[in-house]
Amino acid sequence: MAVLLQGLFAFWLLALVAARPVTLVVSAASDLAFALPELAARFTQESGVQVLFNFGSTGQLAQQIERGAPVDLFLAANAAFVERLEAQGLLLPGSQRPYAIGRLVLWTRPDSPLVLAGLADLLKPQVRRVALANPDHAPYGVAAREALQAAGLWEALQDKLILAENVRQAWQYAATGNVDAALIALSLVVSRPGRWWLVPEHLHRPILQVLAIPKAARHVPQAQRLAAFITGPQGQAVLRRYGFGIPAP
Secondary structure, eight states: OHHHHHHHHHHHHHHHHHHSOOEEEEEEEGGGTTHHHHHHHHHHHHHOOEEEEEEEOHHHHHHHHHTTOOOSEEEOSSSHHHHHHHHTTOBOTTOOEEEEEEOEEEEEOTTOSOOOOSGGGGGSTTOOOEEEEOTTTOHHHHHHHHHHHHTTOTTTTGGGEEEESSHHHHHHHHHTTSSSEEEEEGGGTTTSSSEEEEOOGGGSOOEEEEEEOBTTOSOHHHHHHHHHHHHSHHHHHHHHHTTOBOOOO
16 A cells, blocks of 8 residues: 555646646847847747746857857847857757848937937937947847947047947937947837937848757756747748838748
């Protein structure tokens, strides 16, 4: 009888563990801070899989993965950091795929007296501080620097530029009035009050955003399912509403 009870208890314990909801840890670029929660909520409703977010600049998130962070899915804001992780053998082979194309905007708060119709307007004396993500580890910062360089403004604006840790922090600097304007992701402002000017795409390299599954992932099947959801019709429809472009198949 004791053996039978022990067997039943072991079976019950295994069933309990198996039934416990899976929670995916997703490290995601900060330009997804508003789009991803909506997308993940739809995924959870469909799959029952919970999603825990870790937002930051793509470069800093890549460093966390390099140090062994248990990340199930990496949503980068460019391909370069994904390629770096792949070169180190830290990604599940074949898991990389593009999922969005980001757009860069010049943004001001809704109550700002400034009307900025182009990058050259940043030279106006009324514009004292301009925020952008740090180009050393943030893809939108790289794009902002490239755009300013292409417009011949990078050197002239050095005294005005405030570097943020990531693109969401750059938006927060402008939203709270700590800077006069910000070069940030369209996805952070497209559905919020404020004025924005879309930076022409020819002024910077495309912000091609790529996802991948790290080898340290603890829930690979569920991560694969979420990756497929993001790149499928439902996920792409959500991303499109937040201003992202859709990569060519």
